[in-house]
Amino acid sequence: MSADEQRGRKPRADVQRNRAALLETAQRHFLQHGVGTSLEAVAKEAGVGPATLYRHFPTREALLAAVLQTRSEELVARQADIEQLGDAAEALEQWLRAMEEYFSAFSGLPDPLMAAARAQEPDNPLTIPCSILITATDQYVRAAQSAGHVRASVQGNDLFLAACSIAWIKGNGAEKESLDRLRTLIASGYRQRDTQA
Amino acid sequence: MSADEQRGRKPRADVQRNRAALLETAQRHFLQHGVGTSLEAVAKEAGVGPATLYRHFPTREALLAAVLQTRSEELVARQADIEQLGDAAEALEQWLRAMEEYFSAFSGLPDPLMAAARAQEPDNPLTIPCSILITATDQYVRAAQSAGHVRASVQGNDLFLAACSIAWIKGNGAEKESLDRLRTLIASGYRQRDTQA
DNA sequence: AGTAAAACGGAGGCGGCCTCCGGTCAAACC
DNA sequence: GGTTTGACCGGAGGCCGCCTCCGTTTTACT
Structure with missing residues (x-):
């Protein structure tokens, strides 16, 4: 992250917000349904589209x-x-x-x-x-x-x-x-x- | 099987044939792709429809x-x-x-x-x-x-x-x-x- | 405010699971 | 051998999850 911040723009606010929401929701789903839980459901409940999830976490x-x-x-x-x-x-x-x-x-x-x-x-x-x-x-x-x-x-x-x-x-x-x-x-x-x- | 044979009809030939083909194909697919292999692919390669596979083996x-x-x-x-x-x-x-x-x-x-x-x-x-x-x-x-x-x-x-x-x-x-x-x-x-x- | 880049998300193709249901075929009976 | 019967078959299709393209929106910077 230091590389991005030093040379160029400040990280966007929605990026950090979405990432945090995804992590929080994912943890809850992993807890409730195991590591095989539906990633689409995680994205939906986090309030983002599936593409955003895959952009943040490719796998x-x-x-x-x-x-x-x-x-x-x-x-x-x-x-x-x-x-x-x-x-x-x-x-x-x-x-x-x-x-x-x-x-x-x-x-x-x-x-x-x-x-x-x-x-x-x-x-x-x-x-x-x-x-x-x-x-x-x-x-x-x-x-x-x-x-x-x-x-x-x-x-x-x-x-x-x-x-x-x-x-x-x-x-x-x-x-x-x-x-x-x-x-x-x-x-x-x-x-x-x-x-x- | 004895119960079926004794009280009533002889088991149909195609049933036994399909069952044998399914078992043979399933073993090959399990060997090649693991236990998570596609059951539809097994059925197709065994030359039967998916319903036949599920009728013989419900899970x-x-x-x-x-x-x-x-x-x-x-x-x-x-x-x-x-x-x-x-x-x-x-x-x-x-x-x-x-x-x-x-x-x-x-x-x-x-x-x-x-x-x-x-x-x-x-x-x-x-x-x-x-x-x-x-x-x-x-x-x-x-x-x-x-x-x-x-x-x-x-x-x-x-x-x-x-x-x-x-x-x-x-x-x-x-x-x-x-x-x-x-x-x-x-x-x-x-x-x-x-x-x- | 204007701009350009970065990020977003809906739509959609794909593949696998499983089931209904109309057609078919083998066994049994005459 | 023909007919009947019912067990059996298999394609079609609904559902769901994965993953990606691309037009649109948001954001930071000037």
Whole structure:
């Protein structure tokens, strides 16, 4: 935005207004109907034509990424909380839970995220946030490994995939107990075996 | 079918012919374009009208279940192989791999399977095959638990979900190494901790 | 106020889903 | 073999969502 402002005109008022209305409406529709909601309905309820929506956000992923951007503040707030506690193992666990809840924000969200997580999609607007999350996860993993709590073979990418999977299963209506068992199963998988006695 | 044959007419020849053509064409389209393929295209290529397809298979899931039925023979053949080896832990591992490959038959297959796995959908045609697989998994789990190789807290349902997740991740184009690490992570999660030395 | 560029939005083509309904064909009966 | 019967077929069409063209409007700048 700085490039446009510095060299030339001020951004138009209706552009900002429409963009804000679209984001607000889209978030509500994603919440209510999942990421597959009708984009035409979003445009109509935001009071703009379909072309305006597609001009601002060329693809569904672009709109989704913009909406998620506003939601990610919550996640970085959690990060601040997590980094305060000293235990690296506990920090990793909480971070995974935070990511899982982030992935569960909208029904169907894990699918586009997983599709974007693979590197070979550089033009997918979700790829960058995904790689940021993977990098963050990797840092928590390394810290826990340094403290001897996590196996050396585990990578941040692995636990990102695991958290995404849990969110995917949750979104498909699995029971709470199944999810709890799966989470402990995964935790037992990445934790360093304690010297038994 | 026996009920129809016994009390009344012989089944019409064109019904069987159309059904077979639909199944054959649908399998090919599922293989090439995933489970979300156009059903109209399937009908057209099978040489029938759309109404005929919907009369035979009222929903996409019904068609999918019928196609999978023909594919499940391969799975029971694997079961026979697996049950020959005596090691319960090895049997469980191979069974999980067999399920995972079964779930990877068509792109996008894990999603409807996960949706059907939850019990509260009794009219979903995929629910029955899913519960059969879960029950089978549970038997392998119990056998491995009796041999002391798997933790007591693990249930067949959990590993069914895990295998489905792996297939889902695989279908989204994850790299082979990531999948290998995830599989070993899960295996470390369900295996009984060996008494270390 | 005038101007030019940027943005808007309605209309419309496309494709997929699903269903009605008039016609058709195979099986059964004579 | 001809007729009857009813199950079956398939095209037409309504609906909806996606996406884009293009004439019109809005906006910022002079």
